[in-house]
Amino acid sequence: MQQGWDTPWAGRGILHVDMDAFFASVEQLDHPEWRGRPVIVGGDRASRGVVSTCSYEARAFGVRSAMPSSQAARLCPQAVWVSPRFGRYAELSGAVREILARYTPDVEPTSIDEAYLDVTPGASGPHPVSLAEAIQREVDELSLSCSIGVATSKTVAKIASDHDKPHGITVVEPGREREFLAPLGVRALPGIGASTAARLAQSHIRTIGQLATLDHATAFRLIGSWGPDLVDRARGIDPRPVLVERGVKSISHEHTFSTDVRERSEVEDALRSLVARVAARLRKKDLVARTFTVKLRYADFSTPTVRRTVEMPTDLDEEMFPVALELLRSAWSPGTGLRLLGFGASGFADSGVQLDLFSACGPDDDVRSRRAALARGVDAVRARFGAGAVKRGAEMMDRREDPGPHSE
Numbered sequence: 001m002q003q004g005w006d007t008p009w010a011g012r013g014i015l016h017v018d019m020d021a022f023f024a025s026v027e028q029l030d031h032p033e034w035r036g037r038p039v040i041v042g043g044d045r046a047s048r049g050v051v052s053t054c055s056y057e058a059r060a061f062g063v064r065s066a067m068p069s070s071q072a073a074r075l076c077p078q079a080v081w082v083s084p085r086f087g088r089y090a091e092l093s094g095a096v097r098e099i100l101a102r103y104t105p106d107v108e109p110t111s112i113d114e115a116y117l118d119v120t121p122g123a124s125g126p127h128p129v130s131l132a133e134a135i136q137r138e139v140d141e142l143s144l145s146c147s148i149g150v151a152t153s154k155t156v157a158k159i160a161s162d163h164d165k166p167h168g169i170t171v172v173e174p175g176r177e178r179e180f181l182a183p184l185g186v187r188a189l190p191g192i193g194a195s196t197a198a199r200l201a202q203s204h205i206r207t208i209g210q211l212a213t214l215d216h217a218t219a220f221r222l223i224g225s226w227g228p229d230l231v232d233r234a235r236g237i238d239p240r241p242v243l244v245e246r247g248v249k250s251i252s253h254e255h256t257f258s259t260d261v262r263e264r265s266e267v268e269d270a271l272r273s274l275v276a277r278v279a280a281r282l283r284k285k286d287l288v289a290r291t292f293t294v295k296l297r298y299a300d301f302s303t304p305t306v307r308r309t310v311e312m313p314t315d316l317d318e319e320m321f322p323v324a325l326e327l328l329r330s331a332w333s334p335g336t337g338l339r340l341l342g343f344g345a346s347g348f349a350d351s352g353v354q355l356d357l358f359s360a361c362g363p364d365d366d367v368r369s370r371r372a373a374l375a376r377g378v379d380a381v382r383a384r385f386g387a388g389a390v391k392r393g394a395e396m397m398d399r400r401e402d403p404g405p406h407s408e
Contacts, residue, residue, distance in 0.1 A: 043333025177236025
């Protein structure tokens with residue numbers, strides 16, 4: 001799929017820029033003596049912390065992101081262990097985004113280390129592959145590394161960026177999308193998790209090429225409402241635009257603890273409550289959101305934020321909370337004092353365009369419809385009788401220190 005720069009580019013040009021082992025690479029940049037050594041960024045290996053990310057030297061021992069720190073320590077006992085420094089990571093992420101903005105105003109960051117760019121060349125614009133090469137060279141000058149996928153759609157570009165890591169540029173020329181995708185396992189397609197992959201395997205569908213042969217009716221029956229869309233993406237069809245947020249708007253809530261908290265259960269209960277309140281406000285405004293942010297303030301008053309953009313928008317607690325929990329666990333480890341916790345949603349769309357965010361992970365349409373109806377029913381009861389009229393068990397927490405809602 002390489003050598004796409006030898007011929008004119010027809011159609012849209014989309015880049016997916018993905019920083020290679022970003023947090024660990026920053027640590028190796030700031031500590032030259034760690035270069036070439038396995039580096040693990042994450043929570044305390046003596047507690048129930050998790051790995052935020054690790055260098056490629058550590059990955060050679062089987063260490064992976066989101067792995068329990070204790071397991072990573074057993075796999076790679078000689079690794080250098082580092083607590084996350086989110087302020088430093090955000091600083092270098094900003095430097096990378098400044099590079100991207102020099103090549104196009106159409107940049108959609110999806111996390112601290114990933115972004116989509118629309119570099120459609122038009123009649124005489126620069127070739128998308130030459131832009132990818134130039135971006136990679138500029139990132140190299142920061143002494144960091146990125147991999148880039150070049151394609152005609154976001155789905156194919158994202159898969160391509162992971163195809164030749166680290167420091168690769170993978171080009172999928174216009175018209176060759178289906179050829180590139182066909183031999184890959186279905187798990188390579190964004191939105192397909194272990195549950196859906198297992199369900200597809202029962203129907204002898206294990207590759208993206210096999211998924212692409214399904215008709216929409218069969219895909220709907222096997223996967224749910226997102227099934228037809230996944231089939232289109234398996235065929236290389238993905239018209240989604242690169243979304244540029246101008247004048248960012250968000251809905252968020254924060255909770256300030258009366259004393260520094262260190263217990264996992266207390267922090268996660270607080271997060272669940274914050275998610276529920278943000279979700280209720282989204283439903284009240286008839287909005288769904290794609291981007292979710294967790295904000296933390298530690299005992300030393302450092303205040304990092306972590307963010308993730310999901311494939312499909314939602315306004316349901318059950319769908320937002322797993323994302324929020326994953327973000328929390330990437331940025332905080334039990335035992336570390338926490339003064340404040342916040343959760344926010346942005347990247348809004350009208351709720352009329354909402355699709356089934358996690359249908360590919362299990363629930364059928366009728367299950368999701370019941371969840372949506374239940375959520376709105378609970379909202380109505382609370383609106384009439386007060387916020388405390390209906391509570392889930394996990395929401396039972398002391399809010400006396402809560403400063404109230406915060407919107408931007």
